[in-house]
Amino acid sequence: MSEIASRYNPKDIEEKRLKLWDEKRPFHATAKRSPKGAFTIVIPPPNVTGVLHMGHALNNTLQDILTRYKRMNGFDVLWMPGTDHAGIATQNVVEKQIAKEGLTRETLGREKFMQRLWEWKQKNGDTIINQLHKLGSSCDWDRTRFTMDADYSEAVKEVFVELYNRGLIYQGNYIINWCPRCETALADEEAEHKDSNGNLWHIKYPFKDDPEGFVVVATTRPETMLGDTAVAVNPADERYRHLIGKTLVLPLIKREIRIIADDFVDRDFGSGAVKVTPAHDPNDFAMGRRHNLEFINIMHPNGILNKNAGRFDGLDRFEARKEIIKALKEEGRLLKIDSHAHSVRRCYRCDTIVEPYLSKQWFVKMKPLAEKAHAAFKAGKPRIQPKRWEKVYENWLVDIRDWCISRQIWWGHRIPVWYDAQGTPFVAKTEAEASILAKAKHGKNVPLKQDPDVLDTWFSSWLWPFATLGWPKKTEDVKYFYPTAALFTAPEIIFFWVARMVMAGIEFMDEPPFADVILHGTVRDAKGRKMSKSLGNAVDPLEIIEQYGADALRLSMVLNSGQDIYISNEKFEVGRNFANKLWNASRFILMNIRPEARVADLSAINRAGLSLPSRWVLSRYSQALTEVGLAIEQYRYSEGVNILYEFFWGTYCDWYLEMMKGRFDDINDQKAAYVILKNTLKMLHPFIPFVTEELYSEFEGAETILTLEPWPLHDDTLVDTAADASVNILIDLSTGIRNARSQWGIKPQDEITCILTAEHFDATLKDNLDVLKRLLKISSFDLRQGNARVRNAATGVAGPVTFFIPLGDVIDVTKERVRIEVEVDQQEKAAAGIEGRLANAGFVNKAPVDVIAKERERLVELRSKSSDLRKTLASLV
């Protein structure tokens, strides 16, 4: 009797396993100093506002496969979980929430707003963690970290102060990307380029001394003209050279501006003359500095024009654009409008068009950091998969620009800088320390005020691999678990996060934080579109878990992972069906073997007593074991799961178990069938942890934590090429005969006599024809010279099995026939071909001429055999 429920029910199993894992905490990592050592990975911390989506599901499944595998291989595995405070994103969520109460963060005030944020975090912050947990992720949940934990903040401050002291952080007035909706600065990476169809407006700027004359400038943002302080031309441009130094009158504003010469100007674009707005464009800003121009800011931080905009004061920037065009038209200053496709930067959080804005911000000097990261990269750290991203990564390191790290929001790490009344900054981890610095400067205590801004979220995330371990404290964990082994993430954040983590790791830990970076694809819908709420095409992983189980979700996901992953609901049936098959095969085994066959491992089997199918399946098993281990080590999970799928379903169930049915009485065969299935559960465990552990526990007769069990041992002596070859023949035979049966309409209950070619059967095969008989329900074999035939004993109808070509030379006949025909036409080429093929087989330096001659003889002989065979087959039809 089976001890396993007759039906596979993922929900019950998964709930049960999760509860068990919560009780026993098998994923908790300590510095046990196992002989294999530590194996660490850190989770890419999801935003605390996050809700589990397919991207998370994939990302965490991949990590879980590796950590479970490594645990089974004896490592002290630490998989560090946690969440990111996600500055702007979280603040947006809570701002929306208080907006419902008619409040804004300004009316609420900083302190109360922060309180609301923390309340929100307290209430909702665990959502995504719980969902990852449900997926089966074997994280060390006891260590769950948050990027705004008190000790994590210590790490952030330490890094800021230290980088400042090393001269790598500075404050300055620059053009930065500004989001007028979020009202904060953004890093370059946070301002995404998106194509848009705009216009190129050509505007006439008149000369001061010749109001009828004019210079035409072209612009895509006419509203910025209010802040123009020059017009620039290329010094080599014949059209304008004589005008350099002349004065123009800015339309609408009537400010006098000069024509300057600058190499930056492209003569071929637009009119060849550029309006220069140093406070609202990064290029113009640089020109403004070169030529000592005035910087006129025409905009409030929220995108409304200010008093510098004259009569356009109070208009929104895009409203102003319309008004200005209208005014220019009225004044006859608008020469023409060309449509112009270009890309516009948008806020990565709210998609608002970013405004280049002049403001005082804090920056990290990236060049020195990037150079070290680049050197490490050249030395092979980290390796990036797929390889094509390595170049992208490298280019970014080379062309790096400074990183704007201050944000004008409230949710985040407050910048550890205090100012005196004169605005002199004092950088220190605490106000007390800053006071000491201030006292040293002023000779007395002075009142200080902390910088109101917070740090970019990524300024804390980039410390994740070591700050989560307790750094800057010199903890045991930091020493033992750093550096981590691999980082699994999406390519989108290679610059935001991956590259910066490498820099921080090198700078503060003297070592890159991970050896490998694995960039996985984007999860898309069945049509290849990105999943998004607005499209309504998102597949919810939690629903999939509910419907098919987490195992099914994981298996289907990994099975489908190519470059990008195309997902639809039905694809999860594959995973569910596989788990179900595993369930039923296990039931079958437990039903069919005696208790004493339930041995611990393969060493308990007397191999001499094994039947051919068992020898064969052991051989296949050992191959699968080798290949799967390699695939996991090399992060080729899709292949790994394919190997196991094929081995378990195709080899073990479809062939082995079918062959063994009815002759399953030998204790050694039973042991083999049992242990192989048990070890297959182990090999599958990293991919589908729930059902494998449940079944394994049934096999063992006791609850077993499978990730703590040892990975099956390699055993090369299991490889059995003779058994392999023989069973291949059996499979060929049975396929052919089944086919014949179906073609000839022979019912399974009909008696069949099978006449087979005997000459190629080796002794092993002859001894095992009973397997075939049983498998095919064939009553007898007639072994004689000739060809295979299937006869319906009931009707007397007989038919040739023309598709049946058993093995060896006869198979070659059909192949080589083609070759020989070539030979007749082009003897020279054919000879070269044979030579080439022999060389391939390792005959290169061994008197090829003789071998070729021999080979030719063989081919000729095979050809005659081939035609004989064809004749015989033809006569039968």
Next chain:
RNA sequence: GGACACAUAGCUCAGUUUGGUUAGAGCGUUGCCCUCACAUGGCAGAGGUCGAAGGUUCAAGUCCUUCUGUGUCCACCA
């Protein structure tokens, strides 16, 4: 504008590194089977000029060139 990747069956992808039998799998589809582990199953079939055109080679899905299409990343031409 720059860089990279991809193109194989109706769909999603292996196979290309190192050229070598008859190009594979899953899903879908067609036919036959509820055979006592499993119909979430079994067996069999149909379906591919490997994006196009050249080239190298005895031999090209695999190497080279060009083209076409798709996708991704980067980017301060106003």
